[in-house]
Amino acid sequence: MKKGVLLVNLGTPETPTAAAVRTYLSRFLADRRVIDLPRPLWLPILYGMILPMRPPRSAALYRKIWTKQGSPLLLYTQTQARQLQALLRESIVRYAMCYSEPTVTTALQEMQADxxxxxxxxxxxxxxSTTTVGSVFDQVAxxxxxxxxxxxxxxxxSFYQEPSYIHALANQIKRALKQQPAGHLVFSYHGIPQRYADQGDPYPQQCEQTTKRVMALVGDVPYTQSYQSKFGPGQWLQPATAQVMRTLPQQGVxxxxxxxxxxxxDCLETLQEIDHENRGYFMQSGGSEFTYLHPFNGSPTFTRLLATIAVGQA
Structure with missing residues (x-):
């Protein structure tokens, strides 16, 4: 028996240019898991309005977070896969992206060949969420x-219930609270349309469970849970992170x-939307200190969590 582990993330434009962003968005937003509207209704909007107009604006934002080595999301995913391979020497570890290179198909072909x-x-x-994990399942199947x-x-x-994941988040918060004891915690999750939750997507419940489990370890500290990255005119999960950042200072936070x-x-939604846009909303509304805790990125703690998950599936 030859074991393999495949890490899959969302994807990223190859370069911070309008053309590359257009290619990425055309794959991402054409996925029925991401946008479940009827194709005759959605595709004219996608190809007639969004793809001609959105890529230049998005490319400008990507340029703000781009590194000399490339996309942060791609670089950290590569690091995670490389570190995991070092821990699981008897397995073949690869990574793939849902909407960019290397694709899920490419990675699976290589693993079969191996x-x-x-x-x-x-x-x-x-x-x-059906919009994320569901899409990975579709591509693998x-x-x-x-x-x-x-x-x-x-x-x-999912792995939100993994004790080491919860402990890692709680420890990160505890370290921050030592530096900023008066801090009010904001747990910001990527949003999904409310109708997906109404149809049974368990995502909001799992987000709530994540927050509760982390706070059980952190202790008696004020916190707010919110959702970011709304796209389109429909109702999304509430409250919105941007609105929370504008109102907290008015409440004395x-x-x-x-x-x-x-x-x-880290990716566009964290580095640009949280650490730049929402930082601005909070400070402009009367806040005095905004501390952003980065995701796991290349942390060995997270790599050990991935190893634990992989070994537990055997």
């Missing part, structure tokens, strides 16, 4: 639906510590 017969797929989303053979497959649908437990690596 003779992997026992495969664990770990979507890099602690909480399950579609690939093996067209092959003559398939490995023994283990699919990790001048210091905040912001953590994003749904992200395992």
């Amino acid at each position: 003779g992997v017969t026992d495969l664990t797929v770990i979507p890099q989303y602690p909480q399950y 579609a690939y093996f639906g067209q092959t003559a053979t398939s490995p023994q497959l283990h699919f990790v649908s 001048k210091q905040v510590i912001v953590i994003t437990p749904g992200f395992v690596a």
Whole structure:
């Protein structure tokens, strides 16, 4: 038996240019898991309005967070895979992206060529949502639906309940509170449309459980849970992080510590939206101190968590 582990994250433009962003968004926003509107209604909007107009603006934002080595999300994912390979020497570890290179199909082809017969797929989303983990499942199932053979497959649908994940978040917060004892905690999760939750997506409940489990270890500290990254005109999960940042100073909260437990690596939604835009909302509304706690990124603690998950699937 030859074991393999595949880490899968969302994806990123190859470069911070309008053309590359357009390619990325065309894959991302055409996914039925991400946008569940009827295709005759959605595709004209996507190709007639969004893709012609949004990429230049998004590319400008990507340029603000881009590093000399490239996309932060890609770099941290590569680091996570490399560190995990060092821990799981008997396994073949690869990474893939849902909407950019290397694709899930490419990674699975390579693992089959390497003779992997026992495969664990770990979507890099602690909480399950049909819009994220569901899409990874679709792509893995579609690939093996067209092959003559398939490995023994283990699919990790979530890991928010893993004690080491909860402890890692709690320890990060405790360290921050030593530096900023008066801090009000804000747990900001990526949002989803409310209608998805109404249809049974367990994502909001898993986010709430994550926050409660972390706070059980942190202790009696004031906190707020919110949702970010709203896209489109429909109702999304509430409260919105941007609105929370504008209203907290009016309630006497001048210091905040912001953590994003749904992200395992920095990306546009954390570096630009949280650490720049929402920092601005908070400070302009009367806040005095805004502390952003980065995701796990290249932390060995997170890599050990991934190893624990992978070994536990065997």
